[in-house]
Amino acid sequence: MLKIKEYVKAESLEEAYQLNQKKKSCILGGMLWLKMGSRTIQTAIDLSGLGLDKIEETEEAFSIGCMTTLRQLEKHEGLEKLTQGAIRQSVESIVGVQFRNLATVGGSIFGRFGFSDVLTCFLALDTYVELYHGGIIPLEEFAAAKKDRDILVRLIVKKTPVHCVYMSHRNTRTDFPVLTCAVSEDGRGVRAVVGARPGRAVCIRLEEDSLEGGLDGSLDAAAEGLAAQVTTGSNMRAGASYRSVLAKVLIRRGLCRLLEERGIS
Amino acid sequence: MKITVMLNGKKIEEEISPDMLLIDFVRGHGCFSVKRGCETSNCGLCTVFMDDMPVLSCSVLAARASGRRVETLEGLQEEAEEFGSFIADQGAEQCGFCNPGMIMNAIALFRENPDPSDEEIKEYLAGNLCRCSGYEGQLRGIREFLEYRRSKRTGGAI
Numbered sequence: 001m002l003k004i005k006e007y008v009k010a011e012s013l014e015e016a017y018q019l020n021q022k023k024k025s026c027i028l029g030g031m032l033w034l035k036m037g038s039r040t041i042q043t044a045i046d047l048s049g050l051g052l053d054k055i056e057e058t059e060e061a062f063s064i065g066c067m068t069t070l071r072q073l074e075k076h077e078g079l080e081k082l083t084q085g086a087i088r089q090s091v092e093s094i095v096g097v098q099f100r101n102l103a104t105v106g107g108s109i110f111g112r113f114g115f116s117d118v119l120t121c122f123l124a125l126d127t128y129v130e131l132y133h134g135g136i137i138p139l140e141e142f143a144a145a146k147k148d149r150d151i152l153v154r155l156i157v158k159k160t161p162v163h164c165v166y167m168s169h170r171n172t173r174t175d176f177p178v179l180t181c182a183v184s185e186d187g188r189g190v191r192a193v194v195g196a197r198p199g200r201a202v203c204i205r206l207e208e209d210s211l212e213g214g215l216d217g218s219l220d221a222a223a224e225g226l227a228a229q230v231t232t233g234s235n236m237r238a239g240a241s242y243r244s245v246l247a248k249v250l251i252r253r254g255l256c257r258l259l260e261e262r263g264i265s
Numbered sequence: 266m267k268i269t270v271m272l273n274g275k276k277i278e279e280e281i282s283p284d285m286l287l288i289d290f291v292r293g294h295g296c297f298s299v300k301r302g303c304e305t306s307n308c309g310l311c312t313v314f315m316d317d318m319p320v321l322s323c324s325v326l327a328a329r330a331s332g333r334r335v336e337t338l339e340g341l342q343e344e345a346e347e348f349g350s351f352i353a354d355q356g357a358e359q360c361g362f363c364n365p366g367m368i369m370n371a372i373a374l375f376r377e378n379p380d381p382s383d384e385e386i387k388e389y390l391a392g393n394l395c396r397c398s399g400y401e402g403q404l405r406g407i408r409e410f411l412e413y414r415r416s417k418r419t420g421g422a423i
Contacts, residue, residue, distance in 0.1 A: 007266060007283035007328045032306050032324050044283065048329065071318075096392010098312050098319045098370060174307070174391050 003040040009049050013132050013151060016045050020149050027151060029107020030069070032099065052106075052154065055079070064155040066106025070094060070118065073105065082159060083125065086166040086182065090121035095174050110152040112143055112200050115176045119143060120195035121166050123203050124182035126158035140203050162186040163261050165254040168196070169246050171237060178238045179246045183254025190258065192251045194230045197243060204229045219259070223252035268331035272296070273340030281327050287313065287320075290327035291337055298338035298365040302394075309393035310362065312369040313337050319373040338365045344372055351410040357402030363395040371407060380411065 010016035019025050024042035026034070052065030057078050064073070070091045073079060079087045094100055094117060108118040109129065119139075127139040132151040139155070164184040168177040180195035195201030204226050232243035269278045272294055281290065288311045291299050302310030304323055311323040314336040338345050345368050358364055367390065374381060374389040381389065386407055387400075395403065 002284060004284035004326070007326065009328075028326075030324075031326065035324055036305065044326075046329065092388070095307055096309055096370070097373070097389055098309055098321045098392050099306055099324075101318045101320050102306075102324055 001038050002035050004044045005041065006043045007046065008043055009046045011049065013047075013050065013153065016047055016050075017132050017151055019043055019045050020151065027106075027110075029066070029110065030103035031107070032103050033107070033111060033113065047106075047151075059159075061159055062157045064105050064157065066104060066110070066152050066154055068105045069101055070103045070105065070108070071097060071100040073118075074100060079157070082157070082162065083121075083164045083166075086121055086124070086164040086184075089166045090117045090168075090180075090182070093117070093168060093170060093174060093177075105155055106152050109139070109142075109155060110147075112147070114198045114200050115180075115196045116201065117166075117168055117177060117180050117195070120168075120180040120193050120201040121164075121182050122155065122157065123193040123195075123201055124164055124166070124184035124191060125162060126160040126186060126188075128156040128158070130154045130156060143200060143203075160186045160188075163258055165257045167250045167253060169250065176237065179243050179250060181247065181250035181254060183251060183258060185258050190255070192226045192254060194227075194247050194251070197230060197232045197247075198235045198237070199231070199233060202230060219252060219255055223248050223255055226251050266328060268328055270327070270330050270332075271334045273336055283326070283328060285327040287315075287322040287325040287327045287330050287335070290330070291322060291335065296337040296339050300362060300365060302362070302366075307392070307394065308363070308366070309370060309390075310366040312366040312373075312393070314341075314369065314373065317376075319370050338369055341369070341372060345369075348372065348375075348410050351413070352403060352406040354409070355402045355406040357398060357406050358395065359397035363393060363397075367393045367395065367403060375411075380415075383408075 020027055026041045027045045048067055053067040054065050055068055055076050056063045074088045074091050091100060108116050122139055128136050129139050129142045130136050130153045132153050134150050162184050166182045168180045170177050177196040182193045184191055190206040191203055193201050193203045227248035230247045232240040234240045266283055267280050288299055299313060299322055300310035302308035306321050306324045311321055312319050313322045315330060316333050349368055370390055370393050378385060
């Protein structure tokens with residue numbers, strides 16, 4: 001059971017950061033995962049009074065405050081357009097609307113949970129995180145880093161033109177995913193992101209465009225090559241070998257959709 | 266710590282412990298429609314509205330509701346009764362334990378999307394579990410209710 005001894009609604013990020021330097025302090029996101037554990041928190045720090053629950057759009061990027069809910073992401077027209085529905089698809093199987101009205105982007109990303117659909121999808125985009133102390137760094141770097149006591153202030157998604165496909169495989173609707181997969185193509189090339197391995201999502205790139213052969217040509221080889229770089233493991237939802245097969249299938253489907261969008265058949 | 270919550274239109278000021286959950290707060294004020302079900306944020310039985318948004322009261326600290334409006338089924342009786350009769354007409358439930366949460370979320374759906382398709386209904390209510398039925402009765406009840414509302418809007422003409 002979760003126990004909280006003191007609750008502080010932070011009045012500034014500096015206050016939140018200072019309070020969070022103690023080991024027994026904890027920043028609250030949506031609290032949905034935190035609540036499942038049985039730990040004692042000396043100081044729970046709530047950022048909900050800092051206006052970080054908005055998605056702001058500039059000419060270059062979307063700036064997504066850490067307290068933005070998954071439901072806000074799901075309903076945001078600009079993100080829907082940029083990602084061709086991929087962001088919406090990545091969150092719509094996460095439990096239900098009531099859950100997504102609570103779960104926050106900051107909680108999902110800062111936790112770097114292996115099962116995170118959200119982390120998988122954002123890794124496929126040109127995404128950065130803004131940390132209060134650590135500044136702005138690429139999400140990929142952040143996702144691979146160890147957890148520390150910094151504060152994730154916002155996510156920055158550059159409006160780099162992208163084709164993005166999101167898929168997940170679940171044993172049953174609204175359950176944790178067995179495997180998540182996002183495949184995208186932008187000016188920087190083609191990348192596949194695989195999560196729920198069950199470890200943290202990883203990003204793999206096609207070194208060169210080996211898809212020129214079209215659907216019948218190099219697709220299988222490209223999917224197999226990418227999937228081979230994904231390390232999978234076993235847990236109660238699926239075994240490692242099953243996940244490896246799934247990874248190849250989902251990556252292939254994603255590449256196939258990218259090629260269709262290129263008009264290659 | 267002290268919180269102030271507008272619960273079903275009534276202002277409540279109370280001293281609470283920092284880890285009190287909203288479900289315990291509302292049940293402590295007589296809102297027994299709010300059920301404790303799975304406690305893993307999955308079943309939707311504890312659905313309440315916080316500033317008009319459906320949320321899981323088992324997963325929100327009461328402290329976070331301070332300064333906000335919270336509504337339970339007790340505060341939406343008229344709206345709930347009208348819709349609930351369509352669910353009852355279909356014999357949609359057996360034990361009825363899921364009913365308050367299901368009705369709360371269905372009301373949220375009707376407010377957000379007054380004319381949802383079957384797919385949109387299933388999608389919106391995916392976070393409300395019923396372990397007696399296969400959801401068909403509830404779906405029929407919702408369809409009947411929507412039809413009733415449509416005919417009311419058009420003065421009976423279809």
